[in-house]
Amino acid sequence: MSDDSSPAKIAAALRQWIAAAPPGAKLPSTRSLVAQHGASPVTVQKALRSLAAEGVVESRPGVGTFVRAARVARPNDFGWQTAALGAPNHRIPQLPTALQSAPNDAIALHSGYPERALLPERLVRAAFTRAARTDALVDRPPTAGLPDLQSWFAAELESATPAGTTPVAPSDVVVIPGSQGGLITAFRSLAGTGRPLLVESPTYWGAILAAAQVGVQVIPVPSGFGGPDPDALSRAFEQSGARAFYAQPSFASPTGALWSPALAGRVLDAVRQHGAFLIEDDSAHDFGMTADPSPVAAQDDGGHVVYIRSLSKSVSPAVRVAGLIARGPARKRILADAQAESMYVSGVLQAVALDVVTQPAWRTHLRRLRHELKARRDLLVDSLREHAPGAQLEAVPQGGLNLWARLPDAVDLGRIVQECKSAGVIIGAGSEWFPAEPTGQYIRLNYAGPNPGAFPEGARTIGQVLSRAT
Numbered sequence: 001m002s003d004d005s006s007p008a009k010i011a012a013a014l015r016q017w018i019a020a021a022p023p024g025a026k027l028p029s030t031r032s033l034v035a036q037h038g039a040s041p042v043t044v045q046k047a048l049r050s051l052a053a054e055g056v057v058e059s060r061p062g063v064g065t066f067v068r069a070a071r072v073a074r075p076n077d078f079g080w081q082t083a084a085l086g087a088p089n090h091r092i093p094q095l096p097t098a099l100q101s102a103p104n105d106a107i108a109l110h111s112g113y114p115e116r117a118l119l120p121e122r123l124v125r126a127a128f129t130r131a132a133r134t135d136a137l138v139d140r141p142p143t144a145g146l147p148d149l150q151s152w153f154a155a156e157l158e159s160a161t162p163a164g165t166t167p168v169a170p171s172d173v174v175v176i177p178g179s180q181g182g183l184i185t186a187f188r189s190l191a192g193t194g195r196p197l198l199v200e201s202p203t204y205w206g207a208i209l210a211a212a213q214v215g216v217q218v219i220p221v222p223s224g225f226g227g228p229d230p231d232a233l234s235r236a237f238e239q240s241g242a243r244a245f246y247a248q249p250s251f252a253s254p255t256g257a258l259w260s261p262a263l264a265g266r267v268l269d270a271v272r273q274h275g276a277f278l279i280e281d282d283s284a285h286d287f288g289m290t291a292d293p294s295p296v297a298a299q300d301d302g303g304h305v306v307y308i309r310s311l312s313k314s315v316s317p318a319v320r321v322a323g324l325i326a327r328g329p330a331r332k333r334i335l336a337d338a339q340a341e342s343m344y345v346s347g348v349l350q351a352v353a354l355d356v357v358t359q360p361a362w363r364t365h366l367r368r369l370r371h372e373l374k375a376r377r378d379l380l381v382d383s384l385r386e387h388a389p390g391a392q393l394e395a396v397p398q399g400g401l402n403l404w405a406r407l408p409d410a411v412d413l414g415r416i417v418q419e420c421k422s423a424g425v426i427i428g429a430g431s432e433w434f435p436a437e438p439t440g441q442y443i444r445l446n447y448a449g450p451n452p453g454a455f456p457e458g459a460r461t462i463g464q465v466l467s468r469a470t
Contacts, residue, residue: 005039010047013037018056023069027057096205097417097428098446107451107458109380110426112253113317114287114401114448118372120356120365124316127355131348141347143339145175145323149354153309153323157298166301172327174335177345178320179283179310183210185341186279186306186324187246189333191216196242200228202404202433202442204253204281207246211435218435221245223252225395225404227259230266237274244277250293251284254433254444255404256397264296271304277330278305283322284400286314286366287448289374291398303327306334311353313401314369321345321353376447376455377403383456384445388463390470391443401448404430407441411469417443419468425461 014027028036033044048065051057058068098112131137144150150173158167176182183206191197193215199207201220211218219240221228228247236242247267249259259267271278278296285293297307303326310322326334356362377396380403384391391405407416417429430442443462447455 005037005043007043007046007050010037010039010044011050014047014051015056018051018067021067023067025067027065027067029064096209096432097426098205098432098444100426102426103424105424106421107425107454107461108449109445109447109455109458110428111446111449112401113313115450117450118369118448119314119316120362121316123356123359123361123365124319124352127352127359128348130355131351134351136347136351139347141344141350143344144171144335145173145345146347146350146354149173149175149321149323149350152354152357153325156309157295157307157325160295160298162299165299168297168325168327172325172331174324174326174331174338175345175350176308176322176324176338177342177349178312179281179308179322180206180210181338181341182308182310182322182324183207183246183279183281184213185334185337186308187211187214187216187244189337190244190277190279190306190330191242196240198233198236198240198242198245199435200247200252201435201439202254202430203246203435204248204283205432207281208433208435211246220434220436222439223247223255223257225255225257225397227252227257227263228267230263230270233267234270234273237270237276242276243274244279245271246279246281248281248284249296250282251287251397251400253284253400254402254428254430254442256395256400256402258291258398259294259296261294264294264299268296268299268304272302276304280305280307282307283310283313285309286369287373287401288399289370289377289397293399297325301327303330306330311357314366315353315356319349319353319356321349373399373401373448376452379452380445380447380455380459383459384462387456387460388466390466391459391462402444402446405443405445407443407466408470409441411441411466413441413443416441416465416469419465420462423461423465425458427462 030041030044034041052059056068057065059065097110102108150170153173154168154170161167187197187210195216196219197216198219198221200223219236219242221233221236249264251258280296282295297305307325312320381396390408393405413429417427420427428444430444431438
């Protein structure tokens with residue numbers, strides 16, 4: 001070995017020694033290295049630490065330093081888990097396109113959430129600051145939610161309740177951690193594992209995911225831009241024996257449907273006739289543009305409608321808060337399930353949500369949002385009509401976040417989606433929104449995502465891909 005006493009020279013000499021030594025060999029002691037190199041113990045330790053950092057030696061306190069054995073890469077063997085887990089009781093769908101990340105330079109028309117510019121960011125930041133100074137930071141909130149937030153959800157629905165119908169009470173509200181958790185709780189409490197649940201087809205992909213998670217038997221009911229077929233709904237109730245129907249009466253995802261008052265009445269009549277529940281998902285409540293939402297729950301005081309209203313998309317995706325309104329024994333069963341699932345919703349998040357929606361600036365924000373969404377929707381509609389006439393819109397939605405377009409039946413939908421992605425345009429395959437086999441080739445295009453100025457370019461790309469495919 002060399003007599004040079006610098007850490008680098010000592011490390012270099014040791015590397016030569018290690019190269020000729022077998023794995024696991026013990027290096028000379030620190031005292032020996034000090035004497036051999038004429039160096040201080042600190043200098044020798046620095047050299048040894050540098051070799052350890054490189055992974056060529058390993059130190060065993062009280063024993064010494066050893067040449068590290070070579071680690072041979074080998075494939076993971078998780079086969080034992082197959083027997084331990086057994087066959088799944090139900091198949092969970094793959095992660096939908098709406099939740100997938102997109103490159104920064106892509107034209108993202110796939111997301112299910114509005115972009116940051118459409119959120120009340122200033123209100124949210126101020127609300128978090130105020131909440132951090134309150135007892136919500138350390139206190140455990142009531143299981144059913146903060147009383148003031150329960151009252152706000154109840155008052156919102158009461159404002160749409162017609163004369164002669166008993167409005168909901170704050171005690172009918174259960175605050176839940178976002179609408180997805182509410183769907184799982186409602187499906188499990190009102191339908192139950194292995195039992196039938198009627199759903200619109202197409203429908204929200206999150207409901208399909210929740211149904212698979214709970215293990216309910218999904219029964220599709222034909223639906224479209226005009227809403228579900230009430231006669232088909234009645235037949236499905238009779239044939240399946242189902243006691244619950246999941247639907248989105250206001251600005252449905254993916255179709256954008258808004259039920260007419262007449263349709264809402266017929267659906268509610270069918271639900272009452274069969275002694276069933278309507279699980280009403282009103283997650284797009286704050287995204288009206290040329291029409292306002294009209295919750296079916298406001299027309300019912302018999303406990304047939306279980307109403308879910310989320311604030312996560314309109315306030316902030318970081319504020320996972322929603323209200324679930326149910327009456328009678330159904331509420332008790334739902335509350336028990338929610339308590340077992342999450343015990344309670346973060347008091348800080350509830351305080352933030354309540355702070356935001358009770359600020360005067362919240363209504364101002366919603367009015368601005370209404371105009372911005374309409375401008376984005378119209379730009380994407382015009383862009384499709386000019387550059388991608390093969391993507392046909394049944395109608396232009398009056399609210400919501402997306403367009404639902406039908407492609408020619410002969411095209412390969414998977415290939416269309418992939419070729420658009422390769423060209424830098426991310427779109428959602430409509431097949432993800434069908435609980436059974438799709439009835440056509442559809443794509444869902446979100447107009448609330450980033451960079452709306454790129455909509456014409458995105459539509460042009462879609463049109464070019466369709467032209468090649470047809």
